Amino acid sequence: MHSHSHERARPFENRFEIVIMVPNKSREKLDLGPLPSLLGYALRRAQLAVFADFNAACEKLQLRPAQFSALLLIEANLGCKQSDAAEALGIMQPNFVALMDELERRDLARRAPGKTDRRAYALELTDAGGTLLERARTVVSEHDARITRGLSASETALLLQLLARVEQNATPQVAP
Amino acid sequence: MHSHSHERARPFENRFEIVIMVPNKSREKLDLGPLPSLLGYALRRAQLAVFADFNAACEKLQLRPAQFSALLLIEANLGCKQSDAAEALGIMQPNFVALMDELERRDLARRAPGKTDRRAYALELTDAGGTLLERARTVVSEHDARITRGLSASETALLLQLLARVEQNATPQVAP
């Protein structure tokens, strides 16, 4: 408090003052009403923010969430069919075609001919795909640590468990 | 058990047996690897399932999540500006225009002229909008109860709190 007025009294010293003018948006903060207590709303907000962080982190690698998860899935299930991979990721088959086209175009994954069924492909990672996935793993781990910072290990585990239960609750069950 | 074989012995009674043939997809269950432990992945899965349940529940009312939240927000902030409403909901202004167009076309909300600023609108609910919102509140409450069933009140509260913290972690902070 005293130092400030003292410094102001020596105007010709070699100092800089950087002022960032944030344009005053003058936005009224609105009352969100019951929205924050609606789970679907909170889920949506969190998911959008988390994907934005993921995309920013993986911009260098040019990997979107679906592409990253596809590479992970192929690595964990070498030789699997396209339809099984799409099903596991919750992606419709026609949409997964375009995803695989792109991964193949970038030489990250490969559609090898099926061993027994000539209709089906056996999905594989290329060497470049394995290398990129290794780099992505690091970046995504950092991303995951960033979005869960301040949460204890047990809180994070509980969050994952609660999300799984909510997903289960919201998923229509088919008769066995 | 006995009754069944007994009934089979009387083939000409006026009974029906309805058999639903579920096509055996013969899908291999793939190994999801580290995906289930990634928060972003769990968030996305849960959010998709929850929105699907919301949309199924609100199909009768023809209300999508963004429309419902907009009606709620307008009701809680009668006379608010369009830009403030969009900002509060995390919707880009140009996209909120189309949303309001649709609500106005269905006579659920209204763009009244601004009191002091002739550039701005004052958003209001119509009577029909208030009535529909009241019905939607019931449907969405049931939806919310459905997706959180099996969770205790404290678990649900904790889930909301953890989601808010994750959203905050993932949101880039601007310097004040």
Added chain:
DNA sequence: TATTGTTATACTCTATAACTATA
């Protein structure tokens, strides 16, 4: 007859640039 992968297509959500009319 059913499954695998594919094409074509459509609809929603999201994002950006550029315009107008007011301030």
Added chain:
DNA sequence: TATAGTTATAGAGTATAACAATA
């Protein structure tokens, strides 16, 4: 010069129908 609202547009993500090749 900046803000409120708008238009136009583009890009993802998601969904379905219909087809060819194979089982």
